[in-house]
Amino acid sequence: MADKVEFNTMKLDDIDRRILRALQRDGRMANNELANEVGLSPSPCLRRVKLLEEAGVIDRYVAVLNPASIGKGLTFFTRIWLKTQDEDTVQHFATEVAKLPQVMECYLMLGDCDALVRVVAADVNDYRRFQSEHLSRIKGVQNVKTDVPSWTIKYTSELPI
Amino acid sequence: MADKVEFNTMKLDDIDRRILRALQRDGRMANNELANEVGLSPSPCLRRVKLLEEAGVIDRYVAVLNPASIGKGLTFFTRIWLKTQDEDTVQHFATEVAKLPQVMECYLMLGDCDALVRVVAADVNDYRRFQSEHLSRIKGVQNVKTDVPSWTIKYTSELPI
DNA sequence: CACCGCTCCGCAATTTGGTTGCGAAGATTG
DNA sequence: CAATCTTCGCAACCAAATTGCGGAGCGGTG
Secondary structure (H helix, E strand, C coil), rough: CCEEECCCCEECCCCHHHHHHHHHHHHCHHHHHHHHHCCCCCHHHHHHHHHHHHHCCCCEEEECCCCCCCCCEEEEEEEEECCCHHHHHHHHHHHHHHHHEEEEEEEECCCCCCEEEEEEEEEEEEHHHHHHHHHCCCCEEEEEEEEEEEEEEECCCCCCC | CCEEEEEECCECCCCHHHHHHHHHHCCCCCCCHHHHHHHCCEEEHHHHHHHHHHHEEEEEEEECCCCHCCCCCCCEEEEEEEECCCHHHHHHHHHHHCCCCCCEEEEEEECCCCCEEEEEECCCHHHHHHHHHHHHCCCCCEEEECCCCCEEEEEEECCCC
C-alpha cells in the first residue's frame, strides 16, 4: 500500500490526511461537508474521524480566540535560568510554571538558557507585574530575561501533513 | 453593571467569559451542554456564541493534533539575523517565512535577534534539511542559530480570561 | 484463474442537536 | 411609577449525527 504512512500506532492514508488537514483548518466543519471534501459518504468519514480521535491523533478541538479582544494582545518571550539543575528544582519549576494561566508555552531548553516561556499580557505593566508576582517567585528561578516581539508574523496550530 | 468588562468592540459579561472558557477547552462542546454549563437555555446561549464569533472574539475552531502521531514530534527555536533592517527585506522575509508549513510561529523581535521562529520537524535531520533548503535560503537571511528544547512543559492555546 | 474472508463503504432509519420565531421576563431610563 | 429596550425561554421545525445492516471492493490463497 504505497500511500500508507505509519506513525506510532495508527497508519494514516491519504484520506486520513485530508481529514486532518480539513479539521485543523476548521474544527467545526460539519461531517457532511467534510465527507464531501475528502470524497467519502458521511458514515465512513465519521468513523474515520472517530478513529483518529480515539487513537489520539486528534487530541482535541478548541476555540481559538483573538488575544486582543480579550485583553491579552501582547506576547513576551522570557528566558529563565534556574539556580541548580537537579531533578527536584526542575520538576518543581515545571509544575509551578504550568499552573500560570498567562504562560502559553514553556520549554526546558538544552542550550542558551534553562527554560523558555511565552507569556501573554495586556501591556508591559501587566507583564511586569506577572513576572515579579508569579514568575520570579517560583522557587529555583535565579535569573529572568525577557524579549519582546514587535510583530507576530505567523502563529498557527496547523501542523504540516 | 459591575461584571461588564469592555474589550475592543464588544463587552464581555460573566456568561460570555464562561462560554469562552468552555469553548477554549472543548471547541466541539454541544450547545445544549454548553448552555447547561453557563446557566442559560440553549437558544440564548447559541445566540451569544454567534455574537462572539461575528465580533471576532472567537476567531475560529481547530482540531489540535498530537505532533508525534503525525511525525512532527520535535520543536526547534531558531533565531534569525537579517542582512539589513529595511522594510523591503523585512517584508520579504515575513512573506516567505509565513509560507513555510513547518514554521508554526514567527515573530519579529525587538532585541536579541531579528526574528524568532518555532519550527516543527520529525528529527534533527529533518530540521537540518528544512533549515538549509528553506529557511536559510530566504533572501535577506544572514545568520541562523537554533535552540533545542528537551522538554515541552506546557503548550496551550487557552488564553486566560 | 476462482473463491473466500476481511475491511471499508454507502444507504436508510432513528436519534440528537441546531435553528428560528414569538411571546414573556427582566433591566434600564425618564 | 410606566414605557421601552434587551435578553431570555419555549416550542416547532429542520438539519446533522449516529447506528446498524447489507453490499462492494480488495487482498490472499489454492
